[in-house]
Amino acid sequence: MIKMKIEKFKIEYYDEVVELWRKAGIEIISSDMVDEVMRVLNRNPDLFLIGKLHEKVISVVIGAFDGRRGYVHHLAVDPDYQKLGFGKTIMDALIEQFRTKNIQKVHLFIEKS
Numbered sequence: 001m002i003k004m005k006i007e008k009f010k011i012e013y014y015d016e017v018v019e020l021w022r023k024a025g026i027e028i029i030s031s032d033m034v035d036e037v038m039r040v041l042n043r044n045p046d047l048f049l050i051g052k053l054h055e056k057v058i059s060v061v062i063g064a065f066d067g068r069r070g071y072v073h074h075l076a077v078d079p080d081y082q083k084l085g086f087g088k089t090i091m092d093a094l095i096e097q098f099r100t101k102n103i104q105k106v107h108l109f110i111e112k113s
Contacts, residue, residue: 011037
């Protein structure tokens with residue numbers, strides 16, 4: 001099995017992540033611009049994760065915490081790497097981060113594209 005490395009998102013990955021979102025079919029809107037992404041990153045630095053394979057970002061998930069509940073946004077896996085368990089792997093890593101923060105309820109929204 002191929003092992004994906006999970007890392008915390010850093011702003012230098014922004015362009016690569018936006019391209020991955022587009023490739024995965026996520027519509028990029030104003031809240032996905034670099035300033036808004038920085039705001040999310042500053043509030044939830046441990047919950048914004050990327051998955052890398054051979055130094056290429058192949059998965060991403062934004063987790064957020066409002067003080068009461070956890071939220072999952074913009075989960076994406078590069079279509080070339082889908083159905084190989086990478087989505088589960090990055091979600092498991094995010095769930096573990098939620099657990100370390102004692103977040104007991106998480107909301108995941110799925111949008112039809």
